[in-house]
Amino acid sequence: MFVWRSFKEAGAIIENSHFVYVSGRHGSVYIDHHAIYTVLKAVSQMCRFMAEDIYDLSLGCEIEVVLGPEGGGIILSRFLKEHLDRFGGKRISLWAKKQYGDNGLRKFVLPRAFIKHISGKKVFLIDDILTSGSTFYELTELANRYGANVVGLGCLWNRGGVTSGDLGGIPLFSLFEKRFEDFDKSECPFCESGIPINNEFGHGRNLR
Template sequence: MSHDALAADAVLALYEEDGALLHGHFLLSSGLHSDTYLQSARVLQYPAHGARLASAMVAGIPEAIRSQLRVVVGPAMGAVLVSYECARSLGQRSLFTERENGQMRLRRGFALEPGEGVLVVEDITTTGGSTRECMDAVRAAGGRVLAVSAIIDRSPGGIADFDGIPYFPLLRLPVQTWRPEECPLCVAGTPAVKPGSRALR
């Protein structure tokens, strides 16, 4: 298998190997509940694993789009390392968006040229909410989102695209989620934990 080629079972094997595929009762950043959580930080702590995943993500984007990409942008915190490694694989710049007064935006002096081709990346997508916020921030800064990618799309139905912008997740792994009022784990009295980066605030 080449460095760029990474089969779906190999992606999952990396998460399992690094203890990043968790089972329990989790409150996701989307507000949904789930019995499965993918803790990408445990995989990305190993640079070789992060580089391997990012290289495969970039390789999965058609050359016609890839040749136009000049910047990779991901929302902090979860996608900062993903953005960096994808940009390194592309030989381009890496930026990240952050929340300021509740709104996602580019900070720290980051800027985009008008119409500059951008790849927006995530580690995991569930509803795609933070991805869309990141895309809006890129557009507000003058960039042009050409594609979206992620390590794993865990949305139950699968995200086809982002309002017409093509989406190239490395792995589609549907995970059961529930609204809080419908969660059987809550009914059973199992406490929910929130392991994601937003819980750090």
């Protein structure tokens, strides 16, 4: 699988350790999505594969805007826009900024200059790793706030087993799907064995 191989070669798959995920659950494998952006040629190729999948389902001609979250989503939205444009038409790639309140809760906002480009448009959302679907849910709400219609969702790696049905029935394009076993803290075999929590990756960084 091209996606697995690319993540592996980029050093993005960290195995055989004890991680705490954002969900609070524990596991032995962590996907460092930042690392995949050290191999931009592979990222572009993955976006090309996604563009082909989108057009195979005759959705590509509907898309007017590609929107990703701040961070890797900026790169992904740009690459996907370029590959979609090769099939015809011109699209705009945009990104949503992350803001954190005093309570630590995240929300997405659009830079003011982007609002006129998304209002009333048909939007495709893209992200790298799909775990729970919360990012897509928040971005969909953001787009809807400006009268946009989200017509599709895409991710490089669906590691949460998320389905289109979980996301309101919006078509979902996952280039690769693989889940890793995780555990509640009370049932974690790594905790029971006294294996220390990795504090370089995942939520373990907040436990230093």
